[in-house]
Amino acid sequence: MSTDDARSNFEAVDWSEVEHSRTLLTPERLTFTVGIAVVFALYVYDSYTGVFFVGRWEIDTLDWIVYGGVVVIASLFGVPMLRHRDQTVRRLRRICSKPVHAVGGGLLSLVVLLGFVGPAIYGSPSVTFANQYNPPFWGKSKMGWANQCAGEVTVAADGFTRYCQGSMAYPLGTNHRGHSIDYLITEGAAVAVEVIVFTLAFIVPVAAVVGIVAGFRGGRIDDLLMSYVDVQLCIPAIVAFIMGYMYWNTSLLLLLVTFGLLSWGGIARIVRSETLQRREDGYVLVARSLGASAPYIGRRHIIPNITNTLVPSVFHLLALFVLVEAGIAFLGFHHIQTYSWGSIIQEGTALSVSTGQDFVRPPTTTSDIWWISTFPMIALTATLASLKITGDAVRDALDPRQTN
Numbered sequence: 001m002s003t004d005d006a007r008s009n010f011e012a013v014d015w016s017e018v019e020h021s022r023t024l025l026t027p028e029r030l031t032f033t034v035g036i037a038v039v040f041a042l043y044v045y046d047s048y049t050g051v052f053f054v055g056r057w058e059i060d061t062l063d064w065i066v067y068g069g070v071v072v073i074a075s076l077f078g079v080p081m082l083r084h085r086d087q088t089v090r091r092l093r094r095i096c097s098k099p100v101h102a103v104g105g106g107l108l109s110l111v112v113l114l115g116f117v118g119p120a121i122y123g124s125p126s127v128t129f130a131n132q133y134n135p136p137f138w139g140k141s142k143m144g145w146a147n148q149c150a151g152e153v154t155v156a157a158d159g160f161t162r163y164c165q166g167s168m169a170y171p172l173g174t175n176h177r178g179h180s181i182d183y184l185i186t187e188g189a190a191v192a193v194e195v196i197v198f199t200l201a202f203i204v205p206v207a208a209v210v211g212i213v214a215g216f217r218g219g220r221i222d223d224l225l226m227s228y229v230d231v232q233l234c235i236p237a238i239v240a241f242i243m244g245y246m247y248w249n250t251s252l253l254l255l256l257v258t259f260g261l262l263s264w265g266g267i268a269r270i271v272r273s274e275t276l277q278r279r280e281d282g283y284v285l286v287a288r289s290l291g292a293s294a295p296y297i298g299r300r301h302i303i304p305n306i307t308n309t310l311v312p313s314v315f316h317l318l319a320l321f322v323l324v325e326a327g328i329a330f331l332g333f334h335h336i337q338t339y340s341w342g343s344i345i346q347e348g349t350a351l352s353v354s355t356g357q358d359f360v361r362p363p364t365t366t367s368d369i370w371w372i373s374t375f376p377m378i379a380l381t382a383t384l385a386s387l388k389i390t391g392d393a394v395r396d397a398l399d400p401r402q403t404n
Helices: 003-008 015-020 027-049 061-083 085-095 099-122 181-217 219-233 237-247 252-262 265-278 282-289 294-305 307-330 341-348 366-398
Strands: 140-142 153-155 162-165
Touching: 027 061, 061 085, 061 181, 061 252, 085 099, 085 366, 099 181, 099 366, 140 366, 181 219, 181 252, 181 265, 181 294, 181 307, 181 341, 181 366, 219 252, 219 265, 237 252, 252 307, 265 294, 265 307, 282 294, 294 307, 307 341, 307 366, 341 366
Parallel strands: none
Antiparallel strands: 140 162, 153 162
16 A cells, blocks of 8 residues: 555644644634624614614614624634634535536525525515405406506406406415515525524534533533433424414514424433443553543544534434424414415415405415415425425535545
């Protein structure tokens, strides 16, 4: 075996990084501290002035929590990726090496971009009942369903029936309140991104730390943590959410907190099981004999070697939470101003036209207003599929056994 081949089978140890990790001020900690301070300063500024940062974009409590989550994700994942650019580029190329993985990653990136930028661009359009049930730009709907038509009005062959042709003013049509469907899909993407960021920033780290500590320490600590996980898993999250719905409010934050606090036990168990297997491996024993700390071993040796099971589990949890949020919104347990994909799909299956306009006749079947449910269902399905595909791609890219 040549020297180059032998070197390619082992990862070079960056001793300066090892030494740097022992210092108090690391780039990750500095990013976290500065980021949280900036978010808190903006929150105080917004609370006392009430000035909109971008257009008429209103920022609520959950948005500020999500911004804090973005800071956590940036410090945990973004900074290490920037510090190891060559490694990051190599892994991104590996993710994009398969067309299906590239498509999945591209779709997920598009949803994330739409969720972050979309609300700032669209703002909060007002309700325009006069333009309700306008079809997509290539379709048509009966003129009697709405007071106004944004596109051209045509007359059928019988000479009595009039149709509203779609227009680019509402490319994907409107619902019964006159809201543009593309605006609602953007709002739904923002809700999905909030679910993903909250899960990645606050739930997954807790589950990973508990699993690693339980598996690495063992003994009474393991028994205590796993007993808590068993008790937690016995409490149905949906029941806790409905109780909160009864006594408090119907905010998305309540749903995230309820399901987040009661649903991370599965990942903790997976991490613990993998840690029990890895803690007796030779590289871990050598690191312990050389005096490496438990947090360093967990971060440097345990987590990278359990990515083949941890990463798919995390992305499965993300997809599950997005689906659960949409399902609960479909059932009506959501805030009326939260435009989730689930609530939009429900609107397309219910012919509600309480507009106070007696001359407006509602559609007779839900298939007449197919565009209201179809486009959110496509967006939800594409998001769930992209999470699954991207999870497999990231697992393949991070698994050291496929590299070395």
